[in-house]
Each structure stands twice: as structure tokens, then as C-alpha cells.
Amino acid sequence: MKVFVLFVAIAVAAWQCHGSDHGHEYQIFPLRMKTGHGGHYIPEVSCQSWRLGVEAHNVIDWKTVPLDCEGYIGNYILGDQYRSDSKTVAREAYYYAKTLNITAKDIWVFDVDETTLSNLPYYADHGFGVEPYNATAFNEWVDLGEAPALPESQKLYKKLLSLGIKIVFLTGRPLEQKAVTVTNLKLAGYNKWEKIITKDTSIYHGKTAVTYKSTERKKLEEQGYKIIGNIGDQWSDILGTNTGDRTFKLPDPLYYIS
Numbered sequence: 001m002k003v004f005v006l007f008v009a010i011a012v013a014a015w016q017c018h019g020s021d022h023g024h025e026y027q028i029f030p031l032r033m034k035t036g037h038g039g040h041y042i043p044e045v046s047c048q049s050w051r052l053g054v055e056a057h058n059v060i061d062w063k064t065v066p067l068d069c070e071g072y073i074g075n076y077i078l079g080d081q082y083r084s085d086s087k088t089v090a091r092e093a094y095y096y097a098k099t100l101n102i103t104a105k106d107i108w109v110f111d112v113d114e115t116t117l118s119n120l121p122y123y124a125d126h127g128f129g130v131e132p133y134n135a136t137a138f139n140e141w142v143d144l145g146e147a148p149a150l151p152e153s154q155k156l157y158k159k160l161l162s163l164g165i166k167i168v169f170l171t172g173r174p175l176e177q178k179a180v181t182v183t184n185l186k187l188a189g190y191n192k193w194e195k196i197i198t199k200d201t202s203i204y205h206g207k208t209a210v211t212y213k214s215t216e217r218k219k220l221e222e223q224g225y226k227i228i229g230n231i232g233d234q235w236s237d238i239l240g241t242n243t244g245d246r247t248f249k250l251p252d253p254l255y256y257i258s
């Protein structure tokens with residue numbers, strides 16, 4: 001009897017979830033994951049929504065990862081999902097690149113931090129973006145020159161080189177960190193590039209990353225290069241002007257740079 005009542009209840013619920021639009025049956029979204037069993041709050045669910053909002057550039061200008069989301073972001077970034085999300089981006093970039101007829105002036109712009117090199121060893125020690133940014137501590141880490149490569153980005157880099165595409169690194173790291181960045185790139189297995197552009201803070205002091213990167217890409221085009229692709233982990237890598245024929249956004253729920 002109980003089973004029968006349950007069956008009827010489910011059937012009624014299912015029937016109520018169906019609507020009709022011009023004769024086509026459709027199902028009204030039946031999941032309401034706002035709250036868990038008994039109305040308990042599940043941070044995991046809203047942290048996923050927050051991350052999606054970040055990646056879609058709906059959530060902008062945020063200073064730190066929400067406190068509740070440290071565990072979620074830590075699991076995301078150290079687990080399979082970050083790698084898998086990155087792989088999807090790199091694969092689409094390669095599929096696109098393969099369709100092109102490459103000329104000697106074709107370049108692909110790579111950002112450095114969280115695109116080419118990973119600062120995960122630093123962020124794992126600093127609350128996965130929950131702690132406010134500490135320039136002193138972060139620069140100490142960068143100056144070690146020990147950041148590992150992001151594996152999926154590195155595969156893409158190698159494939160693009162094999163297609164005859166020239167690589168340009170365009171990073172918000174300052175001129176003073178150019179030498180250590182070059183050393184780090186080589187250590188991490190990036191050995192070939194057309195140019196590496198670091199930020200001259202005497203010119204760009206107080207300017208956004210969007211302005212800095214747009215200006216530098218414009219200079220590249222004025223030098224005769226054609227930006228066929230552009231990849232970065234920040235929206236400021238791919239917004240603005242002279243963005244390139246196609247842009248690719250890698251995941252990054254750790255920090256936001258405007």
C-alpha cells in the first residue's frame with residue numbers, strides 16, 4: 001500500500017512537472033538544488049554556481065574566493081575537474097589551429113600565470129584564493145622561478161609549435177621579473193618563443209590589464225604579426241582590442257585581474 005501511494009505521489013509530481021508548448025511536451029526543470037535534505041544549506045552547490053559565474057564573467061571584480069568555498073575550490077583545483085576543464089579548452093584551441101593555413105607572421109599569444117605556468121604550489125599554501133592577495137609573498141614565490149607547467153597548456157604549446165605557429169608570451173609580470181620568468185619557462189619545458197613581453201610599470205602604472213594587454217597586442221599587429229589565437233586564464237587576457245582571431249579562456253577560480 002505504501003509503495004502504491006508513493007508511486008501515485010511520484011506520478012502526480014511527474015505530471016505536474018510537464019507542460020505543453022504548441023503541442024510539444026517539455027519537462028519543467030524538476031531539480032531545485034538551492035537547499036539540501038530538510039532545507040539544509042549546501043555550500044558546495046552555491047560554490048559551483050559562484051565558479052560558473054566567475055568563468056562566464058558574470059561575477060567580476062571579486063577580491064577573494066568566498067570563505068565558504070575554500071574546500072570546494074581546493075578540491076576542484078587539485079582534483080580531476082580543473083585538469084579536465086583545461087584539457088577541453090586546449091583541445092578546442094588545437095582543433096581550431098589545425099584548420100588554419102599558417103604563415104610566418106602568425107602568432108599565438110599565451111598568458112603566463114595560470115596559463116603557461118601554475119602557481120598552485122603557492123595558492124595551496126595560501127587558502128586557494130580565500131586569503132587577500134599579498135604582493136610580497138607572491139613575488140617571493142615568483143622569484144624562486146619554480147612554477148611548474150600547466151600540463152594541458154604545455155601540450156597545446158608544443159602542438160602549435162609543430163604546426164609552425166610562433167608563440168608570444170604576454171604577461172602582467174613586471175620587467176624586473178623577466179629574467180626569472182625566462183628561467184622558469186625553460187625549466188618548465190617551454191624552450192621556444194618569438195617574444196616574451198613583460199609589463200613596463202613606468203608606462204602602465206595604474207592601468208588595467210585590459211589596457212596593457214590590448215596596447216601590447218596592438219603593437220604586435222603594427223609590427224606585422226597576425227594574432228591567430230590568444231589564450232589566458234583571465235578575462236582581461238582576452239577582452240579589449242586586438243584580441244586575436246579566436247580567444248580561449250582557461251579556468252581560474254583563484255583570483256580576478258581586471
Ligand SMILES: *[C@@H]1O[C@H](CO)[C@@H](O)[C@H](O)[C@H]1NC(C)=O
Nearest residue numbers: 096097098099100101102103
Ligand atoms: C588553406 O589552403 C588550401 C590550399 O591552398 C585551401 O584549399 C584552403 O581553403 C585554405 N584554408 C583556409 C582556412 O584558408
Ligand SMILES: *[C@@H]1O[C@H](CO)[C@@H](O)[C@H](O)[C@H]1NC(C)=O
Nearest residue numbers: 132133134135136137138140
Ligand atoms: C605578506 O607576506 C609577507 C612575506 O611572506 C609577510 O611577511 C607579511 O606578514 C604578509 N602580510 C600579510 C598582511 O599577511
Ligand SMILES: [Mg+2]
Nearest residue numbers: 111113114233
Ligand atoms: Mg594569467
